[in-house]
Amino acid sequence: MKWVVAILFVGALVAHAAPENTSFLQISQQAESAREANQLPQAINLYQKALQLRPTWFAGWWEVGSIYYDLDLYSDARGAFQHAQADAKMQAPADAFMGLCEYELRDYPAARTHLSKWRAAGEPGGPSVAHVANFRWAELLIQDGRFFESLSLLDKMALEMGPNPSIAEAMGLAWMQMKYVPETYPPEKREMVWLAGTAALWLSVNKHLDYSMVYLDRLTSRYGDQPNVHLLHGFVDEAAKDTDGAIDEDAKELKISPDSIAAMVQYALLCADAGKQLDEADAAAHRALTLEPGSMRSHFALGRVLVAEKKWAESAIELEKAEQLSPNVSKVHYQLARVYLKLGRKQDAQRESAAFQALERAQPIPGVVEPDSPIQSTEGPSQ
Amino acid sequence: MIAATALFALAMSTMAVAPDQPAHHASGAASQARSFGQISTAAMKAWNEKRDKDAMALFRQGLKLHPDWNEGLWYLGAILYDHDQYSDARDQLRRYLSLNPKNGEGWALVGLSDYKLREFTHAAEDLNRAVQNGLGGHWDLTGPSYYFSALLLTRDGHFAESSQLLYVLKDGDDGRTRVDVPLEVPMGLNALGYAMLPEEVPADLVPLARQAGVATFARFEGRPGEAKNIFEQLLKQYPNEQGLHFQLGYLLLLEHSADGVGEMQKAIALAPYDFEPLLSLADYYNDTGKYDEALVDVDKALALDSTVVSAHVTRGRILNAKGDTAGAIAEFETARKAGTSDNRVLWELARAYRKAGRQEEAAQVMKELQQQNALPQTPKQ
Numbered sequence: 001m002k003w004v005v006a007i008l009f010v011g012a013l014v015a016h017a018a019p020e021n022t023s024f025l026q027i028s029q030q031a032e033s034a035r036e037a038n039q040l041p042q043a044i045n046l047y048q049k050a051l052q053l054r055p056t057w058f059a060g061w062w063e064v065g066s067i068y069y070d071l072d073l074y075s076d077a078r079g080a081f082q083h084a085q086a087d088a089k090m091q092a093p094a095d096a097f098m099g100l101c102e103y104e105l106r107d108y109p110a111a112r113t114h115l116s117k118w119r120a121a122g123e124p125g126g127p128s129v130a131h132v133a134n135f136r137w138a139e140l141l142i143q144d145g146r147f148f149e150s151l152s153l154l155d156k157m158a159l160e161m162g163p164n165p166s167i168a169e170a171m172g173l174a175w176m177q178m179k180y181v182p183e184t185y186p187p188e189k190r191e192m193v194w195l196a197g198t199a200a201l202w203l204s205v206n207k208h209l210d211y212s213m214v215y216l217d218r219l220t221s222r223y224g225d226q227p228n229v230h231l232l233h234g235f236v237d238e239a240a241k242d243t244d245g246a247i248d249e250d251a252k253e254l255k256i257s258p259d260s261i262a263a264m265v266q267y268a269l270l271c272a273d274a275g276k277q278l279d280e281a282d283a284a285a286h287r288a289l290t291l292e293p294g295s296m297r298s299h300f301a302l303g304r305v306l307v308a309e310k311k312w313a314e315s316a317i318e319l320e321k322a323e324q325l326s327p328n329v330s331k332v333h334y335q336l337a338r339v340y341l342k343l344g345r346k347q348d349a350q351r352e353s354a355a356f357q358a359l360e361r362a363q364p365i366p367g368v369v370e371p372d373s374p375i376q377s378t379e380g381p382s383q
Numbered sequence: 384m385i386a387a388t389a390l391f392a393l394a395m396s397t398m399a400v401a402p403d404q405p406a407h408h409a410s411g412a413a414s415q416a417r418s419f420g421q422i423s424t425a426a427m428k429a430w431n432e433k434r435d436k437d438a439m440a441l442f443r444q445g446l447k448l449h450p451d452w453n454e455g456l457w458y459l460g461a462i463l464y465d466h467d468q469y470s471d472a473r474d475q476l477r478r479y480l481s482l483n484p485k486n487g488e489g490w491a492l493v494g495l496s497d498y499k500l501r502e503f504t505h506a507a508e509d510l511n512r513a514v515q516n517g518l519g520g521h522w523d524l525t526g527p528s529y530y531f532s533a534l535l536l537t538r539d540g541h542f543a544e545s546s547q548l549l550y551v552l553k554d555g556d557d558g559r560t561r562v563d564v565p566l567e568v569p570m571g572l573n574a575l576g577y578a579m580l581p582e583e584v585p586a587d588l589v590p591l592a593r594q595a596g597v598a599t600f601a602r603f604e605g606r607p608g609e610a611k612n613i614f615e616q617l618l619k620q621y622p623n624e625q626g627l628h629f630q631l632g633y634l635l636l637l638e639h640s641a642d643g644v645g646e647m648q649k650a651i652a653l654a655p656y657d658f659e660p661l662l663s664l665a666d667y668y669n670d671t672g673k674y675d676e677a678l679v680d681v682d683k684a685l686a687l688d689s690t691v692v693s694a695h696v697t698r699g700r701i702l703n704a705k706g707d708t709a710g711a712i713a714e715f716e717t718a719r720k721a722g723t724s725d726n727r728v729l730w731e732l733a734r735a736y737r738k739a740g741r742q743e744e745a746a747q748v749m750k751e752l753q754q755q756n757a758l759p760q761t762p763k764q
Contacts, residue, residue: 041451072477072505073478166504184501190579191583194578211656214653214654
């Protein structure tokens with residue numbers, strides 16, 4: 001993917017600058033003209049001269065940083081954007097570009113810090129910057145083991161962009177729970193990542209379950225003994241409304257990855273939904289909670305199994321814990337509403353029902369990876 | 384893998400680097416100018432004597448004094464590349480290219496460094512820039528650039544485009560390829576639809592990929608019997624490989640054998656997202672006068688991907704054959720708007736305009752076609 005950078009805010013920033021001496025004014029205007037004429041080496045020289053005369057010309061730092069970035073001179077670009085940040089108005093957009101430069105320079109911790117700041121500031125800079133920066137952010141989330149958050153972002157990007165090999169590769173890494181950015185994972189893992197990623201991408205883009213299954217079947221036949229492959233298969237089976245198939249895949253995953261909390265939670269939830277194998281589901285949910293105490297997904301899974309077992313009071317306790325940990329997961333409110341009704345707590349049930357509906361309305365496009373997806377584990381090889 | 388030293392030497396020989404003294408600032412002290420002169424002379428001497436470590440140190444010293452020293456950036460970048468220090472090489476060469484953006488050799492070395500660093504998006508862009516800016520008209524540099532571009536196209540799923548590039552590389556003088564690496568596995572990956580680099584292919588799949596590549600080259604080189612035989616043998620061992628069914632089906636359809644239809648249908652069942660088998664069927668039905676069947680399949684192909692230029696061309700040909708000249712023109716115009724460089728589109732469009740009595744537009748398109756044909760298509764020997 002080519003990340004062409006739009007030079008942002010330039011008009012406003014140039015207007016903001018107020019050159020005080022003729023020499024600076026002349027040189028800065030020449031620099032601008034050279035940039036507009038795409039004479040970039042000359043433009044860089046002129047900006048540097050102007051910035052020597054006036055180091056507080058922040059618009060100039062921004063401009064020269066943008067030129068360096070477009071020339072793939074990321075170290076120089078980062079330095080220039082750092083200078084530009086001294087102007088409060090440029091701070092957040094410069095965070096995005098510094099993060100992008102640092103990603104290219106493979107300084108991933110610094111990239112994570114700057115992109116995180118940019119996101120916290122509301123992702124300023126327009127859609128082209130948001131597109132690039134969020135993709136890099138998604139890649140860094142995978143490296144950090146935050147697979148679920150990454151998949152949520154990638155899912156949205158796939159819907160916007162359609163099939164794209166870079167998104168597929170990132171999705172493959174996330175689904176296989178490999179803590180790598182695409183540049184650094186072992187080449188011998190490519191086939192597995194490609195198959196998993198393409199299966200996930202087809203599912204995301206057009207909900208093409210049949211296309212997804214082609215890659216998934218091949219993935220399973222080639223790498224069925226590897227962790228997370230059956231977990232993904234179960235996820236796709238579930239999307240295809242094949243609950244029995246999904247339960248079967250999760251059971252296989254648990255044989256390969258007996259400590260996979262994601263598989264335990266997925267298995268427990270599917271069994272509870274189907275009203276099948278509830279003893280095994282109960283055991284899986286309890287084990288998940290033992291391995292990961294205080295996690296929303298484990299409390300929710302146990303609560304959901306207890307609902308299926310009609311143990312209303314016990315399930316209310318677990319679901320309430322899940323709600324406290326993550327108040328914005330609609331499914332938790334839905335289950336709580338059901339349980340409160342069974343317990344005769346009508347007002348509580350109405351409150352939970354309203355919360356459920358509000359959250360459902362707030363999510364206009366349902367993604368493939370939902371907030372309570374059990375994928376959000378941090379298992380996998382470390383860098 | 385392409386030998387770095389060979390590429391490096393060629394890059395040097397094609398550059399015609401002239402002694403390059405950077406313009407000194409008026410304020411520069413005479414002692415510094417002397418010092419730079421001494422350093423640059425010593426650096427070149429070290430390079431000529433193949434004392435690479437000394438040369439690297441001296442070029443770096445010179446660049447500290449004159450960061451925009453063209454010759455220094457180029458030689459340092461190229462030596463670093465030759466010593467497998469790809470990240471550093473790329474940084475120096477990117478600086479060089481910021482001053483010399485039209486230097487194809489520089490872009491080639493940067494693209495190859497990107498590739499070594501597994502930064503494939505950058506690699507594809509930079510190798511493309513290398514080809515766009517020209518590589519001195521020699522295969523010695525064009526070859527590696529085409530080769531790695533082809534591998535990257537495969538990795539991104541552009542199998543047909545990659546195959547075309549690989550075929551260009553295979554078609555050298557005296558039966559020799561234009562790059563010093565085997566091309567069968569990369570070509571086989573395209574035939575099988577595997578989005579992987581040769582070095583990423585698991586060992587158990589390498590023989591399959593190689594044989595599929597041998598067969599595909601046989602097909603390209605006009606030996607369909609040999610190709611068919613290999614694909615048939617491979618299918619006995621790998622009956623669920625979609626690419627093999629497609630390749631065999633393609634060869635059978637060329638002979639107008641009805642067995643080809645069956646192979647294509649198997650390919651479609653194994654990979655329902657792939658428009659190529661549908662398009663091949665449409666072409667076959669069109670060539671055999673079964674226009675309605677042809678239209679059904681081409682429409683299915685376009686439903687999978689409406690941006691496929693060749694599908695619009697096929698649809699135009701079918702409509703033309705059915706007597707719907709206006710519909711055919713619309714399809715050819717769609718293909719032309721997509722910016723294709725395929726001469727076939729212009730040829731078909733010109734014919735359709737003539738058939739519709741639109742002589743002026745037909746003449747204009749024919750003129751365009753002649754201009755396209757006048758352009759050089761491949762590098763010089």
